[in-house]
Amino acid sequence: MSPRASFTDHNRVLIIEDVRIEDGGTYICHASRYTTARTQKNVTLFIETKPYFSYPLKSQHVDIGSKLTWRCEATAMPEPVYEWYKDGVRLVIIPGKISIVRNVLTIQNLDISDNGMYQCSAENIYGKSFTEGQLRVLAFPPSFVKEPLIDVMFGVVGGNITYPCNPEAAPTPTYTWLKNNMELNLNPGDTTSRIRMLQNGNLLILNINPGDVAYYTCRAENQFGRSTSTGQLQIADKVVIGLPPVNVQVKVNQTAFLRCQASYNSLQDVIYTWLFNDEIIDINKNVYYKQGVSQTLTGLFVTGAQFKHSGKYTCRAQTTKEHTEAWAFLTVLGNEPAGVYAIQSSIGTSSLRLSWTVGASNGESILFHTVEALPVMLNEWYTAVDHVSDVSSIVPGLDNKKRVVEVRGLNPGCGYRFRVYSTNSFGVGPRSRQSDAYTTRYGPPTHPPTHVGGGYGSVGDLTITWMPLEDYQLGGPGIGYHVYYRRNLTDTWTNKVQLTGNVGKYVTQVGAYNYYLLYDVMIQPYNDLGQGPNSSVSTIYSAEEIPSISITNVQAYPYNATALMVTWDPVPDTREVMKGKLLGYQVNYWERFTDDPIMNSISWRGQMSSGLVIGLLPDMWYTVNLQALNMAGMSQISETDFQLTLKMAPRMYPTEIHVGSHGSQSVYVTWRGVTTGIEEEPIQGYILRYWFDGDDIRTASDVRVGKQDQAVIYGIQKNYLYCLRVLGFSTGGDGTMSELVYFTLGGRIAAVDQSLTEVKATASHLTKKYGSKNSSYKFWSSYVISWDIIGAFL
Known part of the structure; x- marks a missing residue:
């Protein structure tokens, strides 16, 4: 459950504050008594939103002649429609060149003309969002300027060594290795030779011997030109690091790889240990570090690099x-702010000037700063000043590392802490x-009171309420409120009243004759420093008077064996009659001829002229009367009526139920009927109640017939299993239901194995239905028994 979720009304109401798209889903409400009685209800919540891109497009640098697949992904509800643009012009499908499938753009055989700024848009009924990235198609000859071959590499007799060849080139070049200017005729990806060329162009020499001492040249070539670089391999008499780590730069939160590959005699084992600033790194305990292989080179991964990892x-x-060592430096690129302080002379009632010193920009100039504030009384950070450009925060004549910005909108007399990020x-x-x-x-309060209302109380009262100011909103000592009403x-x-203290309620007398009249109210805070802003004007009612009317024409009618229908003439919902607002009606009832009876009541909200009283005893006389309700109380008791409930519904249930095939969509049902006794109302007919097996009985359909022992059920679907119960009914209500019977369109099921809870059918093809017609499992099915609970969960 979301941490922003809360419950009210005895957990019957779920409230989710600041709803987000991830709050969508299916929620299950469970209701249960302290007994085994329980039920549940599923509610599906759909959160709809304008599209937004969680991961914006990244600029791409791609080789000429290659294929680019670009994907943009927006979160939205309902699902968005995607479009692609190049330099502001909508892209269309060009067979063999440009393919667009929803949010995926594919460009074949890239050339220089494909350079440009690309945008992906996502649109639904709530709006349209864009993300963009630049495409640069690269085309240039190979060059070893940035990473030539290592001048001298050392290997150990019997050891292995990898000679990397990493020229810059676009497209990817083909590689040729030479030994003392003679081609080695190596095939990329060879896995059997002692001297082999890897798929990435690197040279691997296994089981080094003195004859391998030579000058090695890597030649890289593409359609734009050729370039070479040469290095020397020499034999060392001890373990050497043939490929030492080199200086690496990485963006903050990304992963860096530091290579390190030693050459050693194959009869020995080598262990790699890494140190950071001359302290051994515990790979097993530090989640940022991991030893592994990248492009056949062993080394150290620094994952999610932070500024603290620079060194x-x-x-x-x-x-x-023996052992040997080699080192390099890792630089984490980003921006790093410095300390923050407020200029004391600038502190006012609602603003101050904040200063800080910028630190190292780590590779790129700072674009802007963001100031966050923490009210001491709230302990929750919020953005106080957003997007402060670095240029605008420089103060001429001061240290060029100093930055200053004015923070506004602060509360008077409130403590704050600040922090900055760049x-x-x-x-x-x-x-x-x-x-x-x-x-x-x-200073004076800067916030008006909220939630101004009221309107209840005793006759003649005008009750005014509001939400008192929070501690951080008081502004200073001596808080109080001016209450205005008219x-x-x-x-x-x-009328104006001055109250002292941080209170939220005021009650005044307006006279009993001014019951339930509209008043305008307004609240203004103040303290020792002055007055604050007024609240908005709210309209409330004065307190209501108890109704003096008596309800007329009250009559009770038998409904069934356990209920009476009570009717009456509704009262006018006016100020003059109800002395306020009609809330509803209350029926009082008790057994007429019982000594010292217990008086019961049931009430209904709203305007109505009848109500059903349930939970009564069969064949019993009851006395009923009625009262109207408003916020002040109940009206005078009405005239009284008397009524007898009906006798009981049939207590016996039909037996010998048979189901047979009748038509292409119907079955024929017969049964043995029931008789009624002197304590029961005469039977009027029978009800055939049927439903899909697996569904709740409350979804059942009824076929009502007269006093007969057979009936036809129409609308039966082929290949579905049904449940059936037959019951008699009378004016006393529905009687007891028969035992459960299973049937299909072909007739009643031959047998039910209750111990295995499996339904065995004589039909060759049977479907058990769940929920909807199309969601079904065929052939054998488990039968799950569920209990229907009569009444409401309170």
Whole structure:
């Protein structure tokens, strides 16, 4: 359940504050008594929203001639419709070149003309959203300027070594390796030779011997040109790190890889250990670090890199006899704010000037800053100033590392802490340390009271209520309220009362003759520093008077053995008659000829002229009267009526129930009828109650017939299993139902094995239905027994 969910009215009402799309789904309400009686209801909640992109498009750099598949994904309800644009122009499908399938754009055989700014839009009935990214098609010859071959690599006799070849090129080049200027004629992906070229172009030499000492050249070539780079392999007499780590830069929250590959005699084992700033890294306990392989190279992964991970990383390769080390530096790119403080001389009643020192921008200039504030009394951060551009926060003449911004909208006399975070093209940096607490100067309240209302109480009262100000809204000492009230539709505030203290209620006398009249009310806070803003004007009623009317024409009629229908002339819902607002009616009833009877009552809300009184005894005389209700109380008791409930409904149930085939959509049912005794009303007919097996009996359909022992049920569907019960009825109500019978269109089921709770059918094809006609399981089915509970769960 969402942490924003709460319950009211004895858990019968579920409230979800600040509803979000993830709150959608199926909710199940369970209701139960302290006994085994229980039920549940499923409610499906659909949250609808304008599309928004959780993951915006990222700019793409793709080789010429290659294929690009670009996907955008928006969250929305109802489902959005997607469109793609290039440089503001809507894209259309071009067979063999551009394919668009909903939110997926595919471009074949990329060339320079495909460069541009691409947008994906998602639209539904609530609006349209965009995300964009730039496509740059790369086309240039190979170059080893950034990463030439290592000048000298050392290998150990009997060991292995990988010589990386990583030129920049677009498209991907083909690779050729030469040894002392003679081609080695290697095939990419070879897995059997001692000297082999990997799929990524790297050279792998296994079981190094002295004859491998040479100059090795990697030649890379594509349609735009050719480039070479040469390095030397030498033999070392001890374990060496042939591929040492190199300096790496990574964006904050992304993953970095530091390579480290040693050459050692295959008869020895080597263990890699990593150190950060000369301290050993415990790989098993630090979730940010993991040793692994990337493109056939062993090394260290730094996952979700943070600024604290910037520093020196040392790779140590150790055998049982010796060890060697190599190191490099990892730089985490992003932005890093510094400390925050308020300029004391600038602190006012609702604003102050905040200053901080910017730290290292870590690779890119800072674009803007965001200031967050924490009211000490609330302990909840909120955004106080958003998108403060770095340029606008520079103060001429001060240290160029200093930034200053004015924070407005603060509450007087309230303590605040502040923090700042910065954003550059790499993303959002971490938040600074929070500042010390600063208290604004005292001042008049800046917030009006809310939830102004009222309207109840004793006769002659005018009750006015409001939500008192929170502690952080008081502004200073001496809080109080001015209460204004007047008769509705008058122009002048003729009444004003001054209250002291942070209260939320005021009651005044307006006279008993002014019952249930409209009044305008308004509340204004104040303190020792001055007056605050007025609340909005609310209209309320003065207290109601007890109704003096007596309800007439009260009559009771027998409904069945346990209920009476009571009727009356409804009273006019006017101020003059009801002395207020009619809430409803209450029927009082008790057994007429019982000594010291218990008086019961039942009430209904709203205007009506009849009501059903249930839960009575059969064949019993009852006395009934009626009262009208408003907020002040109940009216005078009405005239009295007497009525006898009917005798009981049939207590016996029909037996010997047979079901046979009748037509293409009907069955023929026969049964042995019932007789009634002197305590029961004469039988009037029979009810055939049938429903799909697996459904609740409350979904059943009824066929009512007269005093007969056979009937036809129409509308029966082929290949479905049904349940049937037969019962008699009379003016006393529905009688006892017969035993449960199963049938299909072909007739009654031959047998029911209750111990296995499986229905055995003589039909060759049988369907058990759940919920809807189309959702069904065929052939054998489990039969689940459920109990119907008569009455309401309170």
